[in-house]
Amino acid sequence: MASGNVSYQSVSIKYGIIVGIVHIVYFLLMWASGLQETVELSFFSGIFLVVGIIVAISRFKRMKNGMIHYFQGLGIGATVGAVSSIILAIFMMIFVSTLGQDYLFSLQSSYLFPESLSKLSLFLITIIYGTVPGVIIGFIAMQWFKRPDHTMPERI
Incomplete structure (x- = not known):
């Protein structure tokens, strides 16, 4: 693919x-392993976001x-975070509405979420929890x- 035809949006949507x-x-x-009740483990999925953005x-x-412009890197971070969290949020709505009604109740009883957590607020929180860190990770990665001399090592 020629370098002039590549947009940061297409790359970031793909990785998102x-x-x-x-x-x-x-x-x-x-x-499947019965660990979804341990809400803290879900924050380990942030590693996937870091790796995806980098x-x-x-x-x-x-x-x-x-050649990469600074704001293109920030845009990649924000877009990967937003796209991935929107996909996860849609999945969570389907999951909570069909298979995992008890999951929403376990989130409500967790100290990390409010007792009045609804499906809509879970949807929005999921998107925020992916997009904001995406911008921050993009900012850090762009350092x-x-x-020009800083790149990832080539595959061996």
């Missing part, structure tokens, strides 16, 4: 979808022959990637 699917798989594994920025920079 991948990260969103990985979030869902992780949640289903937690649910790989997306690295991939975009490589596709642009080592490394903004310089």
Whole structure:
């Protein structure tokens, strides 16, 4: 693909979808093993977001022959975070509405969420919990990637 035809939006949407699917798989594994009640474990899925954003920025920079603008990196972080969390939020609505009605009750009894947690607020909180860290992770990652000589190592 020519470097002029690549947009940061297309790269970040692709990796946002991948990260969103990985979030869902992780949640289903937690649910299958009975660990979905341990809300704190869901925060480990942030590692998937970090890796997805770093790989997306690295991939975009490589596709642009080592040139990336600072705000493109921030945009990648925000978009990967938003896309992945929207996918997860939609899945959570389907899950809570069909298989896991008890999951919402366990969240309401958790000290991390309010007792009045509704499906809509869970939907919005899920999106916020993915988008805001996405911007922050993009900001931190761009401290490394903004310089032309800093790239991820090539595959061996």
